[in-house]
Amino acid sequence: GAVVSQHPSRVICKSGTSVKIECRSLDFQATTMFWYRQFPKQSLMLMATSNEGSKATYEQGVEKDKFLINHASLTLSTLTVTSAHPEDSSFYICSASRGTTGYFGPGTRLTVL
Amino acid sequence: AQSVTQLDSHVSVSEGTPVLLRCNYSSSYSPSLFWYVQHPNKGLQLLLKYTSAATLVKGINGFEAEFKKSETSFHLTKPSAHMSDAAEYFCVVSVNTGTASKLTFGTGTRLQVTL
Numbered sequence: 001g002a003v004v005s006q007h008p009s010r011v012i013c014k015s016g017t018s019v020k021i022e023c024r025s026l027d028f029q030a031t032t033m034f035w036y037r038q039f040p041k042q043s044l045m046l047m048a049t050s051n052e053g054s055k056a057t058y059e060q061g062v063e064k065d066k067f068l069i070n071h072a073s074l075t076l077s078t079l080t081v082t083s084a085h086p087e088d089s090s091f092y093i094c095s096a097s098r099g100t101t102g103y104f105g106p107g108t109r110l111t112v113l
Numbered sequence: 114a115q116s117v118t119q120l121d122s123h124v125s126v127s128e129g130t131p132v133l134l135r136c137n138y139s140s141s142y143s144p145s146l147f148w149y150v151q152h153p154n155k156g157l158q159l160l161l162k163y164t165s166a167a168t169l170v171k172g173i174n175g176f177e178a179e180f181k182k183s184e185t186s187f188h189l190t191k192p193s194a195h196m197s198d199a200a201e202y203f204c205v206v207s208v209n210t211g212t213a214s215k216l217t218f219g220t221g222t223r224l225q226v227t228l
Binding site for chain 2: 095100
């Protein structure tokens with residue numbers, strides 16, 4: 001099956017710093033990737049759609065200047081949480097579609113102190 | 114527009130007994146439907162998918178689901194629960210946006226398996 005990786009798996013940072021999370025499709029190319037956020041014991045909330053070679057499409061209520069997305073190649077998308085604050089602490093998950101099926105990365109646990 | 118309703122937020126079964134996790138969907142088009150499982154602090158793993166072929170879909174770990182268009186349902190079942198099945202389960206509907214498939218998640222069902 002298709003494999004999607006994320007790095008790092010866990011990050012702790014100080015308030016005010018920026019954190020970059022990488023999402024890679026390891027054995028297939030993905031022109032589109034998706035970034036989700038998951039709060040404890042809740043479902044996944046789609047944040048944005050990452051499009052290779054063009055600007056990301058953000059869901060309503062998601063600050064594009066806060067969550068910067070770059071889809072530099074067909075196998076890599078990055079999410080940068082800028083000037084992180086404790087309320088940004090969450091589990092961030094990316095996915096890439098192959099055909100009609102979405103394959104998910106293992107997630108990144110962000111803790112902002 | 115599409116949506117997914119998972120009818121139970123929490124299901125508890127005894128080990129060795131059947132599992133039923135319920136899901137209803139709404140979609141303007143012929144949907145693709147999926148079940149994913151998430152263990153604590155882990156990513157999502159695809160259990161099975163329906164993409165307009167056979168209505169009874171078999172997945173990994175003994176799970177299966179039946180697509181019933183007349184009932185707009187896609188319930189997940191397993192004949193005999195194992196302790197390792199305890200996890201969060203998400204029913205998902207997919208719509209093709211042209212360049213990729215956009216997924217809409219249900220709110221999840223937490224499966225608890227007791228001895």
